[in-house]
Amino acid sequence: MKIAIVEDDINMRKSLEIAMGEYSAYEVHTFKNPRDALKKLDDSYELIISDINMPGMDGLEFVKTLGGKFEVIIITGNATLTRAIESIQLGVKDFLLKPFEIETLVAAIERSATVVKKSSKNTPISTSPSNAFLGNSPALEKLLNRISKAAATDASVMLLGESGVGKELFSRHIHENSPRASKPFIAINMAAIPDNLIESELFGFEKGAFTDATEAKAGQFELAEGGTLFLDEIAEMPYPLQAKLLRVLQEREIRRLGSSKNTKIDVRIICATNADLHQKITEGKFREDLYYRLNTIPLNIPPLRERREEILSIAEAALERYCSQYGFEPKAFTSSAVQALQGYNWPGNIRELISVVERSAILSEGNVIDTEDLFLEARGLGRI
Structure with a gap:
């Protein structure tokens, strides 16, 4: 890109x-x-x-x-x-x-x-379920079994896990295997939006609601109607706004900024965080009642180092995709490179693994990728 x-x-x-x-x-x-x-x-x-x-x-x-x-x-x-x-x-x-x-x-x-990528002729690699949920580790099989049960319902889901484990990917997997699959899936990162904009971004606003609101704008709840709204980094939601989200979950209706009218909504909520919400509650930074409302089905995504059986499958699938994307001849990992991949601790999880594979596909000579092509030593992290 x-x-x-x-x-x-x-x-x-x-x-x-x-x-x-x-x-x-x-x-x-x-x-x-x-x-x-x-x-x-x-x-x-x-x-x-x-x-x-x-x-x-x-x-x-x-x-x-x-x-x-x-x-x-x-x-x-x-x-x-x-x-x-x-x-x-x-x-x-x-x-x-x-x-x-x-x-x-x-x-x-x-x-x-x-x-x-919707308008690109060369579609970049995507960590979508088709290449991220490979392998047959017991941890993944257990998780996917729970996900299949959750997907069939409208219950709120809380995805827990380290950065890079693929929480948004799993949320998409839930949506795509639910009765809402044909409706919108919208992902919002709470940490990426300034606090003073989150309310208008989620709930929308009417013309004249504030200076420069020259026209009405639907919020993400309305845009996700009938589908799924994924709230990533939910622990970063400002405390005053948490009460409004709780009311939305209870009443199933929202009110745009500057409006006197409530609008009914039909949206499933999936949240994710790598923070300790119990600690946040103790510190008075997260509402306990909202936590229980969002945490109907908690799903803990294991880090990649606990799903080592999948490392090679994910790496080989990513390598095949990148070689095709960049017009390279097919490449393969040497046995020593495989050992290095499986012996690395992957602090950045799947996101880091795919980044390493892309780099090695680009920089390696010939049709094999050896240990030195991975540059894992240069990262200085993650050894067992």
């Missing part, structure tokens, strides 16, 4: 460039201002990541100039509700407040990639 980063702060620009360099799925080009970017942007770019406050031409003026031609993610250290709403009205898909974790940005990029 070819990405342009437009950021006037040289330290931030270089930091993003270095951090994104760890993700071989992305080809990243940086620009110090919008005018420089406009001279170079062409149809080969699939995503723009832009700051707002920049000299000469600010980020929102830049987005207007792009005319909806590209997917856009806004990053800023000086967020205001007015600017955030204006960016959403311009079609911006994500609005990230600095400072943020690189994983948060990657999650936003992945959400944009699902939109881009």
Whole structure:
């Protein structure tokens, strides 16, 4: 995926460039201002990541100039509700407040990639159920058995597990195997939305509800009507908004900002977190009553190091897909590379494994991938 980063702060620009360099799925080009970017942007770019406050031409003026031609993610250290709403009205898909974790940005990029690939001739590899749920480990079989039971109902599901284990993938699997499969599946990352925007993003707003609300906008609950709404990083939901979510779950209706009318909804909720919600409750940061409402069916996704029987199957499937995507001759792992893959502890779980496989497919010589092509030692983490 070819990405342009437009950021006037040289330290931030270089930091993003270095951090994104760890993700071989992305080809990243940086620009110090919008005018420089406009001279170079062409149809080969699939995503723009832009700051707002920049000299000469600010980020929102830049987005207007792009005319909806590209997917856009806004990053800023000086967020205001007015600017955030204006960016959403311009079609911006994500609005990230600095400072943020690189994983948060990657999650936003992945959400944009699902939109881009619909019109792309070369569909990028996807960690979808077809290639993520491979293998026959006892842990996975037990989990999938529980998922099949949960999918047949409308009960709320709480997915628990480390970062990178595939919580969104499992939530999609639940949706795709449920009676709601033909209806929308919408994923929202609570950590990726500024606190002052989450309410309008979830529940929508009416024209005139606040400054710059020049037209009404449906929230994600309405857009997911009949389908499934996946709330990732649910522990990051602001405490005051948790009461409103609880009411939605109890009454099955929402009210847009600025409206006096309630709207009935039919939406299934799936949540996910890698946080300790019991600790959050003890600290007064998460409502206990909401926890019990969301936690009807808890599903704990084991980390990849506890599903080692699947590592080789996932790696080989990913390698086959990448070789096909990039037009390479078929490649295979040597026996020593297989041992290295199975002996590594995978702190980043499936997300990290697929990243390693893509990099090794690109950088390896010939039609075999040996231990040194994996660069696992360079990662400095994860050995048993």
